[in-house]
Amino acid sequence: MAKFEPVLFARINKPDSTSLTTYKADGGYARIKEFLSMAPGDVTNLVKDAGLRGRGGAGFPCGLKWTFLPKDHPGPIYLCINADESEPGTFNNRILMEKDPHQLIEGIIIACHAIRSSNAYLYLRYEYGRSYRVLDAAIKECYAAGLLGKNLLGTGVNLDIVLHRGAGAYICGEETGLIESLEGKRAWPRIKPPFPAIEGLFRQPTIVNNVETLCCVTQILYRGGAWFKSIGVPPDPSNPRDPGSYGPKLYCISGHVNKPCCVELPLGVTARELIEEHAGGVWKGRKAKAVVPGGISMGFLSDKELDTKLDFAGPGKVGCLGLGTAAVVVIDDQTSMVDVLFNCCRFMSHESCGQCTPCREGTAWMTKILTRIRIGQGRIEDLDLLMEVAGSMGIIPGTTICGLSDGAAWPVKNAISKFRGDFEEYIISKRATETSAQKLMEVH
């Protein structure tokens, strides 16, 4: 296979890649007038036909989402750009925003035209200070150049982008949590229906898209849907509900590798390829014990499953929740899965918004059980309890409003079912090292 030429990342290593001048010099905004003169429905169809699936984690077809907006809505329609990138191990949006903000802004302009919106809210993770400064400067440049504001480039299209800095919560990345947070409320995800496309921000129809998705929109418009479809994995013929995984994807590789990085590759590379070819292999000459395929809420791949294709359908075939954000975290064979899982659970219990009972209590309970196992008070039956708690938490039995609960339960299900031996050994050996004095301390 010929070496893939990056598209989304084509400009990130160029000098002064963030300025409008260099973006224009590279052909940016060259055809924006043409795109704005297209009928909005045509733009939507183009994106829909390209098979672009949302890059935020759920992989929902982007063009299809746009078509859910009510026709002839009299009031405003909003676009929210989800830049609250908080999934552990994920940093692709950050690079896009810090290195090539205009690619994103152009995507926003196109998307807003497609959905007939003249207000876009960019919800940026608070911790991304540099992204904030870069985007702020880029948006100001665009206003000065007439690319944003009233009567954009004389096309009669109006668009304002509001750059909003979040206040630091994982749950603000959930689309309705993001909307609540933008409205100035506590980021408690909303009950659906109504979905945001019907009633979202300020009770108006709203589309929420990820940064990478909108960058893909820019590329689809310039390069065409056929180009997009030529990259990636076509639908599985045996699964009629699989829309396929087309296009380039930014894979973030971190953890116990020699060279953590973010690379752009066609959807469908294997985890092994990512580790060996792009991240320089597992560090210290060790082997990978487990790999997180797409952010910790997606679960774990075991060392036997490293050849799983990381497209939208692949991780699901080996018991993971999905591709998620394609943030690959490598765990080497010297690391205890108990510690890894404890870390995941602690994160999720800290970030649970606390609205739904199963998530609020379940995440905290699992963390407490793992804490107990780690101090040598574990019992083998705790593993079954953890599995049962994880089993009753997620959306799959239908018990919560948003997906955080599922994402909190999945690593537990995966870790214990795939690495049960590790857990049992840990519990037994920890108990053995515990002294009677420690036991007495626990009792008193």
Add this chain to the structure above:
Amino acid sequence: MATVLVNGQEVEIGASERLNCIQAAAKVGVEIPAYCWHPELSVVASCRMCLVEVGDKKPDGTVAMQPKLVPGCQTPAKDGTVIISDSPKVKEARKATLEYLLLNHPLDCPTCDQAGECYLQDYSFNYGRGYSRLNEPKNIKPDKTNIGDQITLFTDRCIMCTRCVRFTREISGSAELQVVSRGSHEEIDIFPGFPVNNPLAGNVVDICPVGALCSKDFLYQQRVWWLKSASSVCPGCSTGCSITVDQNEERVYRLHPRPNEKAQGHFMCDAGRFGWKYTHSDQRLMSPETRTNGHVTPTDFDTVLNSVRAALIKAAQGGKGKIAAVLSPWMTVEEAYLLSSFLKGLSTDVTLAIGPVRIEGHDDQFPKDVKGHVVAPVKFTIRAEKCPNRAGVEAVLTHFAGDVMPFEELLRLASASQFKAVYLVGGDPEGWMTDIQAEAFSKVETVIVQDILPSPVLKHATHVLPSGTFVEREGVFVNHNGLAQLIHRSVRGPDGTRPDGRLLWDLAQRLGLIQTEALRREIAGAIPALAAIASPELKGQGVFLGEAVAAPV
């Protein structure tokens, strides 16, 4: 007309009814447990207790069930909706949710006020697992006794249903309560220095499904299973909130609202909720008295009633228009009828007037925004007219006297020495007569005072009849809207008092003991405007008497 299937049973839902699955199931007596859902508050679907299986019955008879469990509170019941609440899947989900809710909940039921009327207890008993699998320490959160003047928060008992938060945002509008922190460290709290002291604050205690929010007034006073309840009507204002009076051993411990869409909805105000204390006041008139020239002779009811009757008959024989009576707007319809008909029987031209109708400020409507402006739609109103039965008493007076004489007019006639005997009925615990007004009766030969508490007019009284408060009587109150509702006797008055109805019954020398139901039939026959009070509907949510009765004269 829509048909919904609940566990195989068909439920008919009216065309104008908009019900969710919980309400639809309740129609056939199927309980779908829920914590966060409340009929008057917005739906948040966060407790996840009401998860049920839901499907659609197609016209061809096949049923397509949704693969996931869905919250019953959030799912509308439409024609063809199939609700299954007793499948193993649903039961498992409930069991899991209850286990989660109880994880950090302290098992302090023996000292918890809510025990006995606690949804956590009830649902755990019905749907839970009976033991906890938590081996770790529970989260312990500090109690917040400063959350309001009347309210205290046992933070660790809270299950985060957020009903109280939504109440202060949506019903009172004052928004004092909020959720702070995140995840399992979440707590209900106030902004420092802004406690929940709005006029509807006490309702958050009622809507709390567990023992987290407790009333300071009721705290540790009683176990709820000792209490005996009677349905009644709050006499505090003309809204006439339907309430339940809880008592034990002839002592009232609390009032709480009884949901009644015809009257006030689901709530009541704090003024009414805590406004029953005078019932057990040691200031109460506790002995019938006869007074001559400032000399007080305690007596018994038989003697004093005979004297009163004799004095009234004597006054009636002394000429036309020599008897007057003031009928308090705190009397029931029955009492007003008994007194009016008795006096009319003595003399055809008695003067009948209505007692003072206390008006305080303006109607207080909720929700209010932060600046105090009322936000439409209005969800609760505390009325300025601080008496329970102006409309009912006026209806009786209109029947007997043709029109309703205001209290001031009667005072004028009394001070002009018109009357030989005046029968005054009080009952307003806030006082109903000033010293100056009382002077009007100084020259009247016989002043009969039937009241619960001392008032300035007592010094001119010749006969004092200690009567009962609203919790000691039975009868009909008619609210501002013309809604007639029944109050029930829940406690016996102190020794030396008699409920007004019994007093007047004996005064009128009617046979046997007072029977308000028979009396209501008599009134319904005699007064067309009040004909509806004999209807059996009265015993439930009450009956509307029509606009004519409600309109102020």
